[in-house]
Amino acid sequence: MAYDLEEQEQLATLKDWWKKYGNLVTWLLIIILASYAAWTGWNKYQQSQSMQASQLYQELQRAVQAKDSAKVQRAAADMQSKFGNTAYAEMGALAAAKSAFDANDLKAAKTHLQWLIAEGKEEEYKALAKIRLSGILLDEKAFDEGLKLLSGDFPASYAAVAADRRGDIFLAQSKIQDARTAYQAALEKMDERNPGRQLIQIKLDAIGAPAKSDA
Structure with a gap:
């Protein structure tokens, strides 16, 4: 009987504590779970962005080897607009600038280099x-x-x-x-x-x- 009484006292204490702090704990848990979900989603998004940028960069390199300057410029422009926060976009800008320079298109070469100077992250x-x-x-x-x-x-x-x-x-x-x-x-x-x-x-x-x- 003494054990039952002690258990009831503990339950009453827990109920009283939950009444005071239950909402706060619930909101903290929601924030933690939401933050984790956002962090996980962001990592997946970053991985997806990097993979797509890598594929586009490979296409750009193939166009460079084929000396298809027009395709190089399109690929570089796509990388800058869609994946501008990746290193692939910066490497693509350098490759596209050289391709344009070799094709005597100095305006396009300058545009890619200026974009990289203004928007690039890698020093x-x-x-x-x-x-x-x-x-x-x-x-x-x-x-x-x-x-x-x-x-x-x-x-x-x-x-x-x-x-x-x-x-x-x-x-x-x-x-x-x-x-x-x-x-x-x-x-x-x-x-x-x-x-x-x-x-x-x-x-x-x-x-x-x-x-x-x-x-």
């Missing part, structure tokens, strides 16, 4: 896009725009290439001392085993040693 892809776009701007004699793109910090793997491109732009402007400084910076940032050092050194040799008027 190294964005750095490469800036360097490639600055090359087009150099050809177009848009020197100030090119230098603006190359200002600021670059990832270590692209810092030397960016400095070299700045040197090219300065040289095109006949700013010899600025070009020399940029090329020297490129050499300092470049690994000694990199074969690209030889080309930069050739540029420096062509400029010659600083003249008194350059000092």
Whole structure:
């Protein structure tokens, strides 16, 4: 009988606690379950997006190999509009820009590179896009725009290439001392085993040693 009484007291206490806190516990449980469901759904959505983007990127690569520039441009545009938050869209933009450049469609090449610079998440892809776009701007004699793109910090793997491109732009402007400084910076940032050092050194040799008027 004592056990029954104790059990009834515990039940009464539980009922009293549930009366006070039951709704709060229920809502907390609903929030937790909803959050888990949303997290699971988001992961599945991300996986689906990545898979579809991967398939479209493969199509783009096949079009590149077939030198079907029009198909490359369509695939890249689809990737940017539908899967713009994936790395595949960024890689596709680089591939499409090169394809357009090879086809002498500089407008399309610039559009893809500008999209990547503005919307890209991967810093190294964005750095490469800036360097490639600055090359087009150099050809177009848009020197100030090119230098603006190359200002600021670059990832270590692209810092030397960016400095070299700045040197090219300065040289095109006949700013010899600025070009020399940029090329020297490129050499300092470049690994000694990199074969690209030889080309930069050739540029420096062509400029010659600083003249008194350059000092």
